[in-house]
Amino acid sequence: MLNRRDILVGATALAATAGLRPSFAQADEIRIGAIYPFSGSGAQIGVEAKYAIDTGERLVNESFDLNLLRARDAGLPALGGAKIRIIYADHQADPQKGRAEAERLITQEGVVGLIGTYYSSVAAVVSQVAERYQVPFIAAESSSPTLHRQGLRYFFRAGPHDELYTNAMFEFMDSLKDSGRAPVGSIALFYEDTLFGTETARVQKELAAARSIPVVADVKYRANSPSLATEVQILKSSNPDVVMATSYTTDAILFIKTANELGFRPKGVICQDAGYYEPAFLAAVGPLANGLISRATYAPDFAGRRPEVQVVNDIFKAMSGKDFNDSTSREFTAVQIMAEAINRAASREGPAIRDALAALDVPGELTIMPWERIKFGEDGQNSFVKLVMMQCKDGVYRTVWPGQYASTELVWPIS
């Protein structure tokens, strides 16, 4: 019996070490966990996030003569120049795996903070794990408003949530009338049947009702459908001024191609970023993307006027072959914020870093984002974000609203 028991214990110990990836922890190294989908249908998101976060890691660890948060020092001076190291984990868009990986990163890898997760469903679970273990979690780009309403103390989000995004779209539409352009008399909603799509549409319907703009079609479609012909036909027959579209890359490609083939040309198409902003989308639809309007929280043309942003964008581009976009810019920024909080806390303890995050007040000029500042409210949400509207011209998105950020004139209506 004793023997068998020993074997069992031995086997378990083996399993335990197998669970650990080889970790060569250095005493002065500070670990931050990043949880993204690296396999499965969302793998592309994770791969790009990794490049962005690696860029952030380099900015923090090396010395750059740039006027950006945590750029000048090599490492974290308050911790004796300690370097940060990002430990990546794969959640495959599954909340259960997100939970397991968050727990592994905290208990086995000894991370002092977490960044993630793109999918709001996974972020919901990871934020709870972070709370239980008192390790701060920065939701870099997960944008469901439910996340900051859980009453959690260790949850932080520097970027906007879906309500702010949608609000910006409606403020943009308000501005059309004020600037003497054709006003929006009716809208049609086109959104995927996921959390992202349904939450966005819910807010869109509320805001449209508040402004008495009629919603003439409410098309919730099945994500990754083989065909969107009927959906486009429903939209077309409702004859809206504006279509508000919320999709990921796959359906965005199919929607724009199908709309073109079926001759559906509303005055404007206002997109909830995501699929309509992806390089893969722009490559697939080519000139059909021209005229599309998308909300964004990162304005590449505006940021491009600042040399320091150009420098980090080049680093990112050297790795990924792509420019920063809405998601990757916020992932990069999340690393800066986490590193800054750790440095201010001068500690590796979760509660101290959490307090430093809560007290943080960073002017927007120190980030690559067009934000006023980063200062978290009681609920962990940064309410000093700025949103811009961009329009695609010659295959490139340029800022058209609000005026002070605009780099090109808005074309309206587009048809």
Add this chain to the structure above:
Amino acid sequence: MTAQIVLQVLLSGLLMGLIYALVASGLALIFGLMDVVNFAHGDFLMVAMYALFVLVAMSGADPLLLAPVVTLVLFAFGAAIYLGIVRFAMRVQTNRGMVQVFTTFGLGLLLQGLAQTIFTPDYRSVDGGIVAGKSVALGGIILPMPHVVGALISLAAFGLIWLLINRTDLGKALEATREDADAVALVGIDRNRVFAIGWGLGSALVGLSASILATFFYIFPGVGNSFVLIAFVTVALGGFGSVYGALAAGVLIGLIEAMTALLVAPSLKMLGVFAVYLAVVTFRPRGLFGSM
């Protein structure tokens, strides 16, 4: 809702249905021949689309012009998969049905993993060529050209399958093997060779479908998942093994899907298809055209 919209939606449902039928035809052919359900069917489609992607990238030619090449490539691929893997799944003595299901399923995972490793998870698309972005207008009804051409190719392909099975020696050999695989050995037909050709033909049809889909659809390692369930339902609704059943079922599914989207809700369009399928098999357990 005007009659014109209904007609428009029905027509586009019909076109999509013909394309679904072609996507499912290879699955039906292989099943009819040897009682094997290829659970990697969707991943074969993915392989075909990537093959097309590479060919277009190398030659810059129209994807429809490359269709014969992709069809040949997939014929070789399918035959090789049979000879290299499926043949051994046919030999096992116990749990043969299960082994076939999970061998092909594991193969599908492997293909997806390979595609992600080779091509990265990025979304790709090929230039749709001559049909891309065009449409056919018939008295106020507008039909996307890629769907129209795809549907016509699908009909032509079903015609060719009919000729092949009914008018050639190969067809006779396929038919004989399908009826009694053991007996054909006695008349000098190499069963393995017939099966390999069957897998080749089934996969070739997948290759042809991929050329059509690529004119309007995107490509990524999981692209097969968008079509595979519809293909399974098509084959089961038509009756396993009945290639013409797949044609009828594909059209039916295209129509029901489009009408459910129009009349109920787009997000529930597959629910209409599922409901009709379940209703049909409740009364006809072997599908519309399956032998009872």
Add this chain to the structure above:
Amino acid sequence: MAQPQTIPAPITAFTSRRRRQLAVALAVALALALLPLAVADVFVMNILVLTILFASLSQSWNILGGYCGQISLGHAVYFGIGAYVTVALFVDFGILPWFGMLAGAAIAVVLALALGYPCFRLAGHYYTIATIVIAEAALLLVANAEWTGGAVGLQLPFAPDSWATLQFGRTKLPYYYLALGLAVATWIVSWVIEDTRAGYWWRAVNSDIAAAQSLGVNVFRSKMAASAVSAFFTAVAGGVYAFFVSYIDPTSVMSFHISLLISLPAVLGGIGTLWGPALGAIVLIPMGELTRSYFGGTGLGTNLIVYGVLVMAISLLRPQGLVSLVHLFVPRRA
């Protein structure tokens, strides 16, 4: 099990084999009950909970799929019902998960019987495709319903540790023992089935329907009974899983992937055997977690390749399942 008064010789051999199975099971259960003493790590505990939970799920699946030969690839529907009913009753009405799980299981049983009526007339691949379709239809309904939270899903409110509400922040032990209890229960049910009239009927249905009918077996009723038992335990496990994860949405509890995870351990471990599901789960679940942890972070498809090759290799090389490997080392007696 009551012992007959007079025991003919072959029955003695059979009974002693049954006793031996029970003894082995008892030893395994005891060892597993003590195992957490040796494991402090949360990640390893997490894998253990999942492994044992999916062993019990696959054991439930095996009752229908293995003994009765009805290959379902749609068990996610029962799993999802268990998860959704348990969480919704708790979140909306404050009904404790213990009762919620039973409610979910009861609904799953009713559904299994209702679906059995059309489905069990289908043979072979037709049945399998129908189960996939039903689960997909259920997924669509759940994703578009109000009480399920739609695509947003349902989240358990952040609450202190409690056995009543089955919420535990850091420790995995309660979930471990719940899963173990479920695994023991499903194993015992399988063990009992192997030696009851119903069990013989079910296996007769599996091996030769025509022969079974001619011997007076009610094929339809046998399938219905096996289906009900299988659905019951699958739904209970769904409830446990939901509280273990603390958040559910349609794709995470009702997708085809879940159906596959439920059936695969039994298939690869040894379909229709007493130990196959457990053995399959022990190989598959940790491997899935470890390949993801090792290779997933690379963004390459390595984990899919490893998983796919393994599934293919076991199917082809060990068609009777991994359990047949055991007989290479332990000569089959009796």
